Amino acid sequence: MEISNSMLIRTERLDKIYPLGPATIKALDNVSLSVAKGEFLGLVGPSGSGKTTLLNIIGSLDSPSSGSALVLGNRIELLSHKESSRLRNDHIGFIFQTFNLLPVYTVYENVEFPLLLLGTPSAQRTKMVMQALEWVGLAGRAKSKPSQLSGGQSQRVAIARAIVKKPEIVLADEPTANLDAANSHNIMKTMVDLNKELKTTFIFATHDEKVISYLDRKVTLFDGQIEKDELREPAR
């Protein structure tokens, strides 16, 4: 596959095999995929189709059994733990199905955490955190604890945490799975706006139709293989 300069991610003949007792299970089978900057892409498929595994490899949380995954010029399979951490810290934001906010910290402190890891100076940190909270419409809840937030608000804090450092890529694993329909649409609209405003590349692992309806590009996985890769007109 030809890859242009704007390609952020490229996987080639990617395999991922997990041992399962005496047998093995092939979670990814010969997956080749390219993702350009600013795409709003979804990895779609039923449970066990390999979408989370692919997301983990792109996010350098896992490495392929064979094949190659190039993310922002980094060969994932060759990265050390330290280099993987640096790649995630500098360039990738994560959004989880269960929000995973740090419960003892305030909304502000949760969003601030990635910037602390980057060593961002205090004044700049404050500015960036408040900006991120404004993007997701939660500037007024900066001092709240996660336990005081609704599910939708919690997920928006998670989004703010993922985008506060303005990463090139945001990886979201079933981000609406724990939300009702109204909140799911609000969250997706927030992410669409951020995608447009910041040109951040969003990659979702999902089987939620509400999420799928917002996608520019839908990559369907089945039994670890790409079944279909289609550009689409999102219903926004």
Next chain:
Amino acid sequence: MIAFLWKGIVRDRSRSLFPVLIVTIGVMLTVFLHAYIHGAITMLIQTTAHFNTGHVRVMTKAYAKEADQIPNDLALLGTDTLLSSLQKQFPELSWTPRIRFGGLLDVPDKNGETRAQSPVFGFAVDMKNGNSPEWNMLNIKNSVIRGTVPAKRGDILIADGLATALQIVPGETITLIGSTMNGSMSVTNFTIAGTVRFGVSAMDRGTIIADLSDIQAAMDMQNGSGEILGFFRDDVYHMDQADRITKAFNAQHEHSIDEFVPVMGTLRTQSGMADYLDLIDAYSGVIIGIFVFAMSIVLWNTGLTGSLRRYGEIGVRIAIGEEKGHVYRSMLVESVFVGIIGSSFGTMFGLAIAYYVQEHGINIGEMMKNNSMMMSNVIRARITSFTYIIGFLPGLLATLLGTAISGIGIYKRQTAQLFKELET
């Protein structure tokens, strides 16, 4: 980042309160036990020095060989000369002669017939001299329960318990039947000036205290004494200095073959004290070692529970881009916070309890009824500069060690596995 971690510790009680409580309790016990053991050792040394061996003791070579039998026939003669020589040669110690003796105490009735009798053990000490160190060493004035201190020739003090048992009171006359240093029978009348209680079971069972000159006369030991005791002026046993003085003194007579040549021994080398002190030192080390080990296991367990509970947090931190090593180090930093706080509180509480026991003591007299050791019935803790750090460092070390061991789990877990656990 430190401020961030600090906030987490303060707000998450399971990360702070429980471990801090464990460390506080452990350190408190260590501090108190150390102060108590140290106090007990110090009192044992002090009591043994005051009532038995002095910090150093001079005897004849022959007497020293059988000192346990109190062989007064082998006692020092020419005590005055030897005493002034010791005072001149080793002025850092107070020197005082003593005679220990035994005998039968006979209490007569109105007709002079025996009303009661009891074997007694006695000390002849210098009470004529108002500057004699014996007043302080035996705490004579404060130990008098009834009557007064001896004021005239022939006055003695008698253990209060013995006086009660024999139904005698101050002012009465008693007869001491014993032997002179030459083996002849000695029968001497004394007047009971007062009764005493030293708070040392071995002394309070049946002891009499007489003036040195009276016993010298009774035992035909003019200018003689069983032993001359030396006490450091600050009443603290300085082991190295005592060894040095003893070595210097004994070197003067090392080639003499005379059985009656004076020899000096230290508190440590007499009455098996060296073994006691070594044993107690070893126990102190073992207690601290056990504390660090036990606390490490408890805190390891606490750390493991905390790590399991914090898998979500750790996973998300790694996903965000924090290095595993950084997570591990941050946990160690947290444990240092917990260790410092717990150890500080533990040290404070331990010192407070130790101070109370130092001031008021714990009376173990009931347990010491039949004890023959020169040991006070009231054991007091003793706070020294070492007490301030004895619990602090092990407390900090145990916390750090416990976290370090439990944190290894983070390294052993694959990143993707940790990440998956976020969703469960």
